Amino acid sequence: MRRLIGFLVILAVVVAVALWFLSAPGRLDEAAFADLGTADLARGEEMFWAGGCASCHAAPGAKGDDKLTLSGGLAIKSDFGTFYAPNISPDTQAGIGDWTFRQFAEAMKKGTSPEGTHLYPSFPYTSYTRIAMSDLNDMWGYLQTLPASDNVAPDHALGFPFNIRRAVGLWNLLYLRNGAVIDFASPDEAVSRGQYLVEGPGHCGECHTPRSLIGGLELGEWLAGATNPDGEGIIPNITPDGSIKSWSAGDIAYYLESGFTPDFDTAGGSMVSVQENMAKLPASDREAIAAYLKAIPGRPNGYPARSN
Structure with missing residues (x-):
């Protein structure tokens, strides 16, 4: 019996360590950042609208030019709790003004925050992972030209176990995919x-x-x-x-x-x-x-x- 208990303890430790490594936040290789060049701001604006950034990150109810102030705060309800869209304006305290392009790209393509934690997939990085790096570079350049806001968005309101960010890493193993969804033989x-x-x-x-x-x-x-x-x-x-x-x-x-x-x-x-x-x-x-x-x-x- 002692041997069995000892074996089960060792097995549990091995499984826990394996899950810890498997659930680690993703990172981009250095090669992904090669030869990007200067951001094309006009192209970045197009990608901004294509990506729907203002729909979630502008203040709720914002209209016209106010939609370009990405102060966050929109409540996104789900079966897992309520998520709040963060401030992604260039403000260095409340927004993402002190992020690097690498940190932005890893958030968009890997769902990884600058602090090295998982972002929740209420942020659609499972789709954004398919955006070309050159387009992300252009979008990042355009975002830097938008107005800053010092609004601090509320924290997500999630109960246990959905408030355990590390578990998102295991979810990513199942659902974070880079390839195309539809396989066309020869699309025009x-x-x-x-x-x-x-x-x-x-x-x-x-x-x-x-x-x-x-x-x-x-x-x-x-x-x-x-x-x-x-x-x-x-x-x-x-x-x-x-x-x-x-x-x-x-x-x-x-x-x-x-x-x-x-x-x-x-x-x-x-x-x-x-x-x-x-x-x-x-x-x-x-x-x-x-x-x-x-x-x-x-x-x-x-x-x-x-x-x-």
Whole structure:
């Protein structure tokens, strides 16, 4: 019996050490930062809107130029608790003004904070990890030109065990992936560009894809719709078999530009902010997003009750 107990103790220690190393925050290799050059601020602004930064990090209810002050504070409700979007303005105390580009890139692509702890995936780094380093460099340069704010966002309101950040490292092992979601045999230029925007900076799947019990995206049901994390209703299925089945690529592109559907309805809920962001992109990018959405596999609705 003593030998058995001793063995179990040793096994528990070995497992604990293994889990500690497996759950370590991710880092980027030095080679990832080579040959980036000076940031293209115009390109950085486009990536800022493509990434939807203002939708979460501007003050709740901000309009117009006030959306460029990324003071944080938006409450993001979930089954795991309430997350609050942080201040990412250039303020050196309340914001990210004292971050380096490496720290910014590791937050975006690895979900790792400057302090070496895990960020929670309410911040969509699982999508942002697909953003090219050159685009991150441009975005970082643009963020430095925005107004500073000394607002201190509230701490996340999470209960046990969801307040254990180290556990996010194990979650990352399951859900943090760099590769493309959809494997196209030979996509044309527009579809490839649309794939980059939708799967990466646009992080469309973060809302439009159903999630597992522990909050990971069910990639086999990519963009098939999901229950609304903010309350009642659903986030629609935007595959070719979903709510936009009858829309043409032109209809999709026009909706992203104007907010008007082919039936003369308008964007609602959190999609209002997303559409306003997309309206600031070049027309070719909106057309590329539409081409991608028409090219992906159709799926049954990913929210209860599912239909065929």
